[in-house]
Amino acid sequence: VTRFDYEGLLAGLPDAVIGVDEGLRIALWNPAAEALLGRSARRVVGRTLKEVFPAETSLARHLSDTLTTGESRSEAEALVETPDGRSMHVSIVTAPLAGKSGAVTAAVAVVRDITRLYQLEAEMRRGETLAAAGQIAMGLAHEIRNPLGAIRGTVQLLKRELADEARWGEYTDVLLKEVDRVNRIIEMLLDLGRPVALRPVPLNIHQLLERVALMSEGTAAERGVTILRRYDPSMPPILADEDRILQVFHNLVRNAMEAMPRGGRLTLVTRLSMNPLFAKMDLGRGLKSMAEVQVIDEGEGIPEATRAKLFTPFFTTKDTGLGLGLALCHRIVEEHRGAIQIESEPAKGTAVSCFLPIAR
Amino acid sequence: MPDGRILIADDEDSLRWVLEKGFRGAGYEVTAVKDGNAAFAQIETGPFDLILLDVRMPGMDGLTLLKRTRELRPDAQIVIMTAHGTMETAIQAMQQGAYDYLAKPFDLDEALLLAERAMTAQRLTQEVSSLRTGLKRCGSSGPSSDAIPRCKKSTRRSGASRPAT
Numbered sequence: 001v002t003r004f005d006y007e008g009l010l011a012g013l014p015d016a017v018i019g020v021d022e023g024l025r026i027a028l029w030n031p032a033a034e035a036l037l038g039r040s041a042r043r044v045v046g047r048t049l050k051e052v053f054p055a056e057t058s059l060a061r062h063l064s065d066t067l068t069t070g071e072s073r074s075e076a077e078a079l080v081e082t083p084d085g086r087s088m089h090v091s092i093v094t095a096p097l098a099g100k101s102g103a104v105t106a107a108v109a110v111v112r113d114i115t116r117l118y119q120l121e122a123e124m125r126r127g128e129t130l131a132a133a134g135q136i137a138m139g140l141a142h143e144i145r146n147p148l149g150a151i152r153g154t155v156q157l158l159k160r161e162l163a164d165e166a167r168w169g170e171y172t173d174v175l176l177k178e179v180d181r182v183n184r185i186i187e188m189l190l191d192l193g194r195p196v197a198l199r200p201v202p203l204n205i206h207q208l209l210e211r212v213a214l215m216s217e218g219t220a221a222e223r224g225v226t227i228l229r230r231y232d233p234s235m236p237p238i239l240a241d242e243d244r245i246l247q248v249f250h251n252l253v254r255n256a257m258e259a260m261p262r263g264g265r266l267t268l269v270t271r272l273s274m275n276p277l278f279a280k281m282d283l284g285r286g287l288k289s290m291a292e293v294q295v296i297d298e299g300e301g302i303p304e305a306t307r308a309k310l311f312t313p314f315f316t317t318k319d320t321g322l323g324l325g326l327a328l329c330h331r332i333v334e335e336h337r338g339a340i341q342i343e344s345e346p347a348k349g350t351a352v353s354c355f356l357p358i359a360r
Numbered sequence: 361m362p363d364g365r366i367l368i369a370d371d372e373d374s375l376r377w378v379l380e381k382g383f384r385g386a387g388y389e390v391t392a393v394k395d396g397n398a399a400f401a402q403i404e405t406g407p408f409d410l411i412l413l414d415v416r417m418p419g420m421d422g423l424t425l426l427k428r429t430r431e432l433r434p435d436a437q438i439v440i441m442t443a444h445g446t447m448e449t450a451i452q453a454m455q456q457g458a459y460d461y462l463a464k465p466f467d468l469d470e471a472l473l474l475a476e477r478a479m480t481a482q483r484l485t486q487e488v489s490s491l492r493t494g495l496k497r498c499g500s501s502g503p504s505s506d507a508i509p510r511c512k513k514s515t516r517r518s519g520a521s522r523p524a525t
Contacts, residue, residue: 138444141443141444142416142443142444145443145464145465146372146375146443146464147372147374148464148465149372149375149378149443149464149465149466150372150374150375150377150378150465151374151465152465152466152467152468153375153378153379153382153465153468154374154378156382156467156468156469157378157381157382157385157468160385179465183465
């Protein structure tokens, strides 16, 4: 029987495998562990686990528990921190290794990168939440618009009755204005729930972005924002509904400008997506290449806690605005079978990436 | 002052009240009912120049009522009122022969203007059809030279009997 090459097997595994001895000293650190955890085997083998990871991390705790109890531990969703400070979503499974005497002498952990899965799930959950909000809006609209119609009509009748007394005109005007405002809010909410009949056509994304840039020129100048372009000249046309996609980028550019009250650079980037999640997507007729369009600002960035709520309807960090802009962008991009992602670094800025299908 | 008979069917009491008051104030003769069946009973008994129907009503919904009214009173102008979020119902109503639609919450002046336009359109249609009937009658009387000027006169008279506003 050929001797199995266990070293080779461990080296070839896509999952990180970490082995520790009784004293929690690292004895095994395969290449996937190097890639996933950002530390080379040379630098960690021989060191104790707590020298490499803080004691409270899930990985250190599970390995330590397994050594003490001789039992396996598993966690479907844990976080590990890389040396550059990034948090990664992983799954962890630990197992004890017994010596000849039967006593536990070592423990091994298998760590799997679930960041992509986590991102996809988050994207899906977000879509479902928005669809549910949209459905509620559709139901509510009917119930609200009827009384709103009666209020509006009554105010108009009242205005006529009071036509001779000009001072009451102000009162009725305020009432009418506010009724119309409530209706506009409902209209925006309805946009989330309404089935959209898209008319996708091959579009030159650069021409479309230039239209957005042109429309934003005035505001950009007022705020001291410079618009930069980093376009991929070989970008093929995308397949999109012109009006709806224009609405998305108009919204994103406006957000980016509002994020830089003291001015800065707003960069528009286009390229063929190399993102592992959104480079090629199955849109029902086989795999399609995706274009990545980014809107990058140099604002304050978005704190991690806020980032999770960005697509929630009515969540806003602005003094004015309804908090429906990004939710609507998500809805439109999703209708195009694309995706939208936000990356942000405090004090450095935010990059919003839209992945949209290429027309070919 | 406009004249004409209007039927309003909406189960929303307040909205019905507003429309009734608004149209009456503008000089129309108004009948207002709160469900589809009552609306149909009214349509069966008396002619209306304009019928405003809410889409969602107890008894018979607006679209069914629209269909049945078109069969019974092809001349009546029908306007559908909707509070729904989508345009689907409105489009469906127009395809089934509604004159127009009003999306709630609508402007009362807009509703009055729409009523005026609908009635003008109805009068023009009636005028054209009476002219056509007159001309047909002339055609059937044969091509005698003295019959044509007489027909012209009579069709002109019948056209002028209901002046367009």
